[in-house]
Amino acid sequence: MAIEGQFPQGLGINRRQTTMGSVALEPFLNNDEEAWGVIRAYSPDTLDPVWEFPLGNITWGGVLSTDGDLVFGGGKDGYFVALDANTGELKWKASLGGQVNAAPMTYAVNGKQYIAIAAGSSLFTFALSD
Numbered sequence: 707m708a709i710e711g712q713f714p715q716g717l718g719i720n721r722r723q724t725t726m727g728s729v730a731l732e733p734f735l736n737n738d739e740e741a742w743g744v745i746r747a748y749s750p751d752t753l754d755p756v757w758e759f760p761l762g763n764i765t766w767g768g769v770l771s772t773d774g775d776l777v778f779g780g781g782k783d784g785y786f787v788a789l790d791a792n793t794g795e796l797k798w799k800a801s802l803g804g805q806v807n808a809a810p811m812t813y814a815v816n817g818k819q820y821i822a823i824a825a826g827s828s829l830f831t832f833a834l835s836d
């Protein structure tokens with residue numbers, strides 16, 4: 707599984723120096739085309755695409771796959787999704803109110819599994835159902 711930004715012809719990246727000395731990358735568009743991102747699964751045997759789920763906007767974050775056949779990811783539109791790892795079917799979606807630019811992580815406490823993701827200036831934690 708991978709999260710992959712798809713850039714239409716004419717889209718580039720504007721590299722600029724920030725006041726603090728770090729580098730910021732900003733997408734810029736030509737021809738009034740919109741940029742978008744997807745979560746896409748590939749066959750490990752043939753490397754052919756198996757399914758893809760559109761995220762609706764450019765995506766800078768990563769994805770997380772679990773042993774429970776779920777894939778988690780999000781995008782700059784602020785949505786965080788859980789997908790069926792075998793089919794790409796949307797199982798759950800939440801609006802987090804800020805861009806999802808980080809990769810989700812998982813951890814367990816007393817045998818219960820949790821998913822955590824940073825979005826905007828907040829950290830969200832979700833428990834997987836039993």
